[in-house]
Amino acid sequence: xxxxxxxxxxxxxxxxxxxxxxxxxxxxxxxxxxxxxxxxxxxxxxxxxxxxxxxxxxxxxxxxxxxxxxxxxxxxxxxxxxxxxxxxxxxxxxxxxxxxxxxxxxxxxxxxxxxxxxxxxxxxxx
Amino acid sequence: xxxxxxxxxxxxxxxxxxxxxxxxxxxxxxxxxxxxxxxxxxxxxxxxxxxxxxxxxxxxxxxxxxxxxxxxxxxxxxxxxxxxxxxxxxxxxxxxxxxxxxxxxxxxxxxxxxxxxxxxxxxxxxxxxxxxxxxxxxxxxxxxxxxxxxxxxxxxxxxxxxxxxxxxxxx
Numbered sequence: 001x002x003x004x005x006x007x008x009x010x011x012x013x014x015x016x017x018x019x020x021x022x023x024x025x026x027x028x029x030x031x032x033x034x035x036x037x038x039x040x041x042x043x044x045x046x047x048x049x050x051x052x053x054x055x056x057x058x059x060x061x062x063x064x065x066x067x068x069x070x071x072x073x074x075x076x077x078x079x080x081x082x083x084x085x086x087x088x089x090x091x092x093x094x095x096x097x098x099x100x101x102x103x104x105x106x107x108x109x110x111x112x113x114x115x116x117x118x119x120x121x122x123x124x125x126x
Numbered sequence: 127x128x129x130x131x132x133x134x135x136x137x138x139x140x141x142x143x144x145x146x147x148x149x150x151x152x153x154x155x156x157x158x159x160x161x162x163x164x165x166x167x168x169x170x171x172x173x174x175x176x177x178x179x180x181x182x183x184x185x186x187x188x189x190x191x192x193x194x195x196x197x198x199x200x201x202x203x204x205x206x207x208x209x210x211x212x213x214x215x216x217x218x219x220x221x222x223x224x225x226x227x228x229x230x231x232x233x234x235x236x237x238x239x240x241x242x243x244x245x246x247x248x249x250x251x252x253x254x255x256x257x258x259x260x261x262x263x264x265x266x267x268x269x270x271x272x273x274x275x276x277x278x279x280x281x282x283x284x285x286x287x288x289x290x291x292x293x294x295x296x297x
Contacts, residue, residue: 004228008236012271016264023261 033097035076037069038109049074065106076110078103135292136174136186143170143190148197162269165239165277171215172235172281177288180219187211202253209249210242217241231285235278239270 037045039062047053053071057079060067067088068080075095078088083105091101094112101110146166155162167190175183191211195204218238221229229237243266251260 001232002228002230004225005230005233005236008229008233009271009275012236012240012267016268019264023264 033112033114035069035071036109036111036113038111039064040107047071047076060106060108062106062108064108065103067103067106067108069110076112077101078108078110082106132178132182136178136182139170139174140186140189140193143167143186144193144197146170147190147194162266163273165242165270165273168214168235168238168242168273168277169281169284171211172218172231172238172277173284173288175215175219175222176231176281176285180215180223183215183219184212187215205253206246206249210245213245214238214242230278231282232275232278235281236271236274239274239277240267243267243270 033049035045035047035049036043037047037058037060039060044062045058045060047058049071054073056071058069058071060069066080066082067078070077070079072093075093077091077093078101081089081103083103085105088101088103088108088110094101094110097112097114099112102108144167146169150164150166153164155164170190171183171187174186188208188211191204191208194207195201215238218234218241221234221237226234243263247260247263247266
């Protein structure tokens with residue numbers, strides 16, 4: 001192990017940490033995800049995360065029941081529901097792509113979706 | 127006789143590399159990063175480069191990818207591994223030739239592992255036509271530091287012992 005090796009290792013670690021931080025920031029500011037609110041399997045509302053709608057609430061009233069959805073900073077939750085068990089309210093915020101809040105009695109699904117799911121890699125084999 | 131010795135020795139190296147590739151695919155890694163692997167067969171390429179030279183190293187690494195494709199039967203992984211093997215072999219040969227005063231074999235092997243990952247990610251981004259896969263490179267680079275270090279370390283011992291016991295063969 002020469003001095004050059006150590007320098008190389010340090011440089012690579014340095015570069016990796018910097019690029020990881022960059023990627024993470026990019027990923028956080030990236031609004032490639034949206035909230036999809038579905039009732040009875042049909043998407044009735046599509047909400048793209050934005051600073052302006054932070055803290056806003058959306059009442060969802062359908063023939064199956066009533067829910068109140070609140071948008072936070074890159075996250076979403078259900079704060080009121082007419083269903084008896086209130087599981088969707090207790091679940092709290094969801095923020096990652098693929099996470100869902102389900103209110104079965106009201107047939108409501110709040111899901112976070114990615115904009116370009118078809119471009120994600122399914123599997124890589126070596 | 128010399129030539130025959132060399133051919134036999136190179137083919138033994140290729141088969142050792144193949145064996146290592148097959149074995150390493152059954153070793154579970156603590157982290158699940160697709161594309162991250164131990165790169166044990168890189169050891170063979172490094173040893174060949176040092177003992178024989180650039181041309182032989184290229185032959186061994188190319189043959190290894192081709193025969194590995196015949197074993198595993200997956201063409202897509204062949205494209206990744208072949209491009210990676212080619213670039214890493216070239217980088218390692220160049221750095222061994224010109225930078226061997228600065229880097230020991232550990233550094234050279236890390237450079238080779240980095241080149242391997244870079245080629246793989248580039249080919250992958252070409253194939254799926256998406257540049258975002260390059261966000262993957264830092265993770266792979268971090269793993270290639272560890273694997274490259276150990277590959278280099280073991281290559282040093284292998285070369286030391288091979289030079290001792292096959293003095294007649296390798297001039």
